[in-house]
Amino acid sequence: MNYLVTGAAGFIGSTMVDRLLADGHRVIGVDNFSTGRREFTQQALKHPQFQLVERNLLDATALKGLLSPETQCVFHFAANADVRHGLQHPRKDLEQNTLVTSNVLEAMRLAGAKHIAFSSTGSVYGEASQIPTPEDAPFPIQTSLYAASKLAAEALISAYAIGYGIRGSIFRFVSILGERYTHGHVFDFIKQLRANPHQLKILGDGNQRKSYLYVGDCINAILCAIQHPTNEPVEIYNLGTHEYIEVKKSADLICAELKIAPERTYTGGIRGWVGDSPFIFLDTKKVRTLGWAPELSIAEGIQRTIQFITTNPWVLEARSEL
Amino acid sequence: MNYLVTGAAGFIGSTMVDRLLADGHRVIGVDNFSTGRREFTQQALKHPQFQLVERNLLDATALKGLLSPETQCVFHFAANADVRHGLQHPRKDLEQNTLVTSNVLEAMRLAGAKHIAFSSTGSVYGEASQIPTPEDAPFPIQTSLYAASKLAAEALISAYAIGYGIRGSIFRFVSILGERYTHGHVFDFIKQLRANPHQLKILGDGNQRKSYLYVGDCINAILCAIQHPTNEPVEIYNLGTHEYIEVKKSADLICAELKIAPERTYTGGIRGWVGDSPFIFLDTKKVRTLGWAPELSIAEGIQRTIQFITTNPWVLEARSEL
Numbered sequence: 001m002n003y004l005v006t007g008a009a010g011f012i013g014s015t016m017v018d019r020l021l022a023d024g025h026r027v028i029g030v031d032n033f034s035t036g037r038r039e040f041t042q043q044a045l046k047h048p049q050f051q052l053v054e055r056n057l058l059d060a061t062a063l064k065g066l067l068s069p070e071t072q073c074v075f076h077f078a079a080n081a082d083v084r085h086g087l088q089h090p091r092k093d094l095e096q097n098t099l100v101t102s103n104v105l106e107a108m109r110l111a112g113a114k115h116i117a118f119s120s121t122g123s124v125y126g127e128a129s130q131i132p133t134p135e136d137a138p139f140p141i142q143t144s145l146y147a148a149s150k151l152a153a154e155a156l157i158s159a160y161a162i163g164y165g166i167r168g169s170i171f172r173f174v175s176i177l178g179e180r181y182t183h184g185h186v187f188d189f190i191k192q193l194r195a196n197p198h199q200l201k202i203l204g205d206g207n208q209r210k211s212y213l214y215v216g217d218c219i220n221a222i223l224c225a226i227q228h229p230t231n232e233p234v235e236i237y238n239l240g241t242h243e244y245i246e247v248k249k250s251a252d253l254i255c256a257e258l259k260i261a262p263e264r265t266y267t268g269g270i271r272g273w274v275g276d277s278p279f280i281f282l283d284t285k286k287v288r289t290l291g292w293a294p295e296l297s298i299a300e301g302i303q304r305t306i307q308f309i310t311t312n313p314w315v316l317e318a319r320s321e322l
Numbered sequence: 323m324n325y326l327v328t329g330a331a332g333f334i335g336s337t338m339v340d341r342l343l344a345d346g347h348r349v350i351g352v353d354n355f356s357t358g359r360r361e362f363t364q365q366a367l368k369h370p371q372f373q374l375v376e377r378n379l380l381d382a383t384a385l386k387g388l389l390s391p392e393t394q395c396v397f398h399f400a401a402n403a404d405v406r407h408g409l410q411h412p413r414k415d416l417e418q419n420t421l422v423t424s425n426v427l428e429a430m431r432l433a434g435a436k437h438i439a440f441s442s443t444g445s446v447y448g449e450a451s452q453i454p455t456p457e458d459a460p461f462p463i464q465t466s467l468y469a470a471s472k473l474a475a476e477a478l479i480s481a482y483a484i485g486y487g488i489r490g491s492i493f494r495f496v497s498i499l500g501e502r503y504t505h506g507h508v509f510d511f512i513k514q515l516r517a518n519p520h521q522l523k524i525l526g527d528g529n530q531r532k533s534y535l536y537v538g539d540c541i542n543a544i545l546c547a548i549q550h551p552t553n554e555p556v557e558i559y560n561l562g563t564h565e566y567i568e569v570k571k572s573a574d575l576i577c578a579e580l581k582i583a584p585e586r587t588y589t590g591g592i593r594g595w596v597g598d599s600p601f602i603f604l605d606t607k608k609v610r611t612l613g614w615a616p617e618l619s620i621a622e623g624i625q626r627t628i629q630f631i632t633t634n635p636w637v638l639e640a641r642s643e644l
Contacts, residue, residue, distance in 0.1 A: 087485045090431070094424055098474060102416055109412070126480075129458075136451075138458040141556055142477040143484050152420060152474030155464040158448075162465050162597055163409045234463055275484055 002070050004028045004113075006057060006104060007077035009036025011180045012119060014044070015215050016075050016222070021047045028066050031078070032056045037315070040180050057100040060107075067111035073169075073226060074116045076104050079150075082183060083123060084273050086145035097149035098156070105160045115167040117226055120154050122172050122211075122238065122282050123147035132283035135172070135236045144275035154236070161233035168234035169226050171218075174241070174282055177301040178215035179308040182315050185210075185247065185272075186302060189254050190309050191316050193262060200255075200262040203272035206248030209279045211240045214296035214304065224292040238282035241294045241301075247272070253299055257306045324392050326350045326435075328379060328426060329399035331358025333502045334441060336366070337537050338397050338544070343369045350388050353400070354378045359637070362502050379422040382429075389433035395491075395548060396438045398426050401472075404505060405445060406595050408467035419471035420478070427482045437489040439548055442476050444494050444533075444560065444604050445469035454605035457494070457558045466597035476558070483555035490556035491548050493540075496563075496604055499623040500537035501630040504637050507532075507569060507594070508624055511576050512631050513638050515584060522577075522584040525594035528570030531601045533562045536618035536626065546614040560604035563616045563623075569594070575621055579628045 003020050007013035008029025013036070020027045026049045029041065033054060044050045055062040057078055067074070080096035101118070108116060124147050125133045126140040142148040154170050161168040175184055185203075192200055213221075221239050248264075255261060270278045296304070309315060325342050329335035330351025335358070342349045348371045351363065355376060366372045377384040379400055389396070402418035423440070430438060446469050447455045448462040464470040476492050483490040497506055507525075514522055535543075543561050570586075577583060592600045618626070631637060 086481075090428060090482075090486075091424070094421075094478070098420065099416075102413070106412060125461075136460040139447075139461055141484075141558075142480040145478070145481045145485065148474070148477035148481040151477045152470070155470035155473045156416070156467070158464040159408075159467045159470040159597070160412075162463075163412075163467065236463075275481070 001072040002026045003073055003075060004030065004066060004071055005075045005077065006030045007036065007079060008052065009033055009038060009041050010077055011182055012176055012215060012218060013075070013077035014040035014180060016077065016219055017044045017050065019219050021050055025049065028053060030055050030057065030063070030066070035081070037182065057103055058095060060103045063104065063107035067107055067113040069112040069114065071113040072115065074104060074108060074113055076101065076116055077119045079119065080146070083144055083146040087274060090145060093145040093149035098152040101153035102156055105156060105166065108166055109160065109164050114165070115169070115226070116157060117169040117222055118153065118157055118171065120150045120170050120172045121147060122174050122240065122280050123277065124151045124154065124172060127277050131279060132281045134283040135238055135286055143277065158234045167229070170234065170236045171222055171225070172236065172238050172282065173218065174211040174213050174239065174280060176215050176218050177212045177305045179304060180215070181305045181308065186250065186254065186305050187309070189251060190306060193254070193258055193260060194316065197260045198262050200251060200264045202247060202251060202264055202266050204247065204269050204276070205266050206246065206251070207270065208247045208272055208276065209244045209281065210247060211244040211281050212298045212301055213240050213294060214301035217294040217296060221287050221292045224290050225287055228290045237287040238284050239287060240282040240284050241298055242284065243298050244281040245298050250302060253302050254306060257303060323394040324348045325395055325397060326352065326388060326393055327397045327399065328352045329358065329401060330374065331355055331360060331363050332399055333504055334498055334537060334540060335397070335399035336362035336502060338399065338541055339366045339372065341541050343372055347371065350375060352377050352379065352385070352388070357403070359504065379425055380417060382425045385426065385429035389429055389435040391434040391436065393435040394437065396426060396430060396435055398423065398438055399441050401441065402468070405466055405468040409596060412467060415467040415471035420474040423475035424478055427478055427488065430488055431482065431486050436487070437491070437548070438479060439491040439544055440475065440479055440493065442472045442492050442494045443469060444496050444562065444602050445599065446473045446476070446494060449599050453601060454603045456605040457560055457608055465599065480556045489551070492556065492558045493544055494558065494560050494604065495540065496533040496535050496561065496602060498537050498540050499534045499627045501626060502537070503627050503630065508572065508576065508627050509631070511573060512628060515576070515580060515582060516638065519582045520584050522573060522586045524569060524573060524586055524588050526569065526591055526598070527588050528568065528573070529592065530569045530594055530598065531566045531603065532569060533566045533603050534620045534623050535562050535616060536623035539616040539618060543609050543614045546612050547609055550612045559609040560606050561609060562604040562606050563620055564606065565620050566603040567620050572624060575624050576628060579625060
């Protein structure tokens with residue numbers, strides 16, 4: 001079958017591309033390489049069924065000629081995935097996450113493509129009043145420009161699903177870990193410790209509780225869900241493990257894996273940054289009833305991430321992304 | 323005090339302008355006159371404390387020089403308020419409601435203005451599972467591009483409130499009725515019946531249940547809420563009466579008021595159009611605990627609307643808005 005993947009050179013997008021090719025499908029990958037890495041597409045580029053297209057999705061015509069009614073599904077992973085620095089560039093999330101999703105949906109509508117799978121975020125629950133948080137938790141207040149932009153994209157997908165008959169599969173991720181991981185706190189910790197193994201600065205008081213999911217399990221969950229169509233125009237699924245971990249405990253795991261014992265400093269406060277949620281833990285019953293279950297624990301996901309970064313230290317190199 | 327009102331020539335915006343001026347405040351009104359009516363600003367323009375500025379808020383610099391830390395509150399009413407025809411122009415709601423709100427927020431941030439009051443909609447509850455629907459109802463699925471664009475604007479306001487300290491007061495309206503009413507089903511019914519008093523076409527099966535609020539009560543509720551600051555960066559209030567009415571019953575009221583008995587035809591189905599909610603009825607306990615209560619019933623609001631339209635038939639004249 002034919003698939004299109006946006007953000008095809010990114011962490012999760014490139015992993016999906018490799019998986020779809022391995023499963024025998026034809027894949028068009030789109031990326032603007034603003035944060036995507038050419039290295040992540042090398043394996044796919046050897047495959048005759050893969051086509052990589054460099055386009056800026058803020059251009060409304062970017063997907064022209066790439067979609068058709070034969071496009072089985074558009075996996076829309078292209079995004080500004082940096083939650084923490086949103087306040088430094090107040091327009092970026094709106095552009096990269098909301099407007100780009102609008103452009104993808106319009107291109108799909110015009111080309112007759114009928115199914116979008118979208119990487120949303122558990123951050124849309126803000127500081128959730130119900131934990132573990134189900135998909136139909138009380139209507140939340142947005143706490144970051146990132147989550148606001150993803151919620152706006154979800155809303156557009158739902159309106160297109162109901163208005164134009166484009167099926168929507170929306171996935172609210174916890175933080176994803178594993179091979180090709182290139183941002184987030186595990187990345188930051190390893191980067192700090194490789195620069196100076198004696199010091200580790202931790203944002204907040206370290207008691208923030210977060211949930212993580214291994215990228216392979218994330219891909220399995222998405223593919224499982226889209227293979228189970230329902231009668232609803234749009235379905236929303238939380239994706240995560242049935243665990244959470246304190247930020248200081250994940251520092252313990254990283255230090256143990258790297259066999260170091262740095263002095264730790266904490267910036268203080270219950271949040272890592274303005275808009276950070278002190279406790280993210282999603283109820284994943286809905287996707288589990290489809291038969292999916294994660295294969296790796298949070299600790300195992302962190303181990304795989306460390307192994308990847310230590311064998312691929314080039315991912316730590318500074319990028320001028322902001 | 324100093325206030326800025328966007329959509330100052332619109333139905334609700336112009337009513338707010340007149341009220342603020344009557345209360346002794348200085349008001350800057352902004353409108354692009356795409357759907358605003360110059361007639362609605364005539365009363366205000368006689369007032370020495372009113373300044374009317376014609377600007378397009380899609381231009382990010384539109385509010386430059388109009389805001390300052392002395393701006394007590396920005397009442398942001400400018401919007402595409404046409405819910406029903408959203409699917410005919412899939413980008414319009416995103417531009418006029420989401421992007422314009424982003425521009426207003428950025429202008430406020432840059433100028434140091436610290437409070438926004440925003441006209442959102444009960445449509446963000448989609449087809450609500452809980453009726454009457456409270457502000458913290460289960461996380462809804464968006465059913466229209468209009469509601470999606472308003473939810474996106476709400477999310478931006480919340481993120482700005484938490485990230486930049488701009489206080490947000492968000493009002494989720496039912497349909498508003500009264501003097502200067504220029505769109506919606508009561509408007510459409512009267513327009514049809516003035517053209518042909520023997521025929522009335524009703525969208526859907528007429529059993530849709532809707533709630534309405536008189537514009538004077540809407541203004542009172544907004545002013546009541548903003549005069550009760552809380553410790554939360556953002557507060558959301560439903561606005562409506564504690565009643566609802568079937569669409570065919572509101573047709574009864576209109577026909578009785580106009581003293582006619584047209585033959586009725588129904589387009590059929592439980593919804594008036596794709597994305598229409600068959601039952602909108604909001605729980606307004608939150609704003610009522612502040613001391614506000616509506617003075618007019620739905621029936622009285624409809625009467626006032628008919629009186630206004632029959633004495634101001636020019637509002638029925640065709641506009642090329644789409």
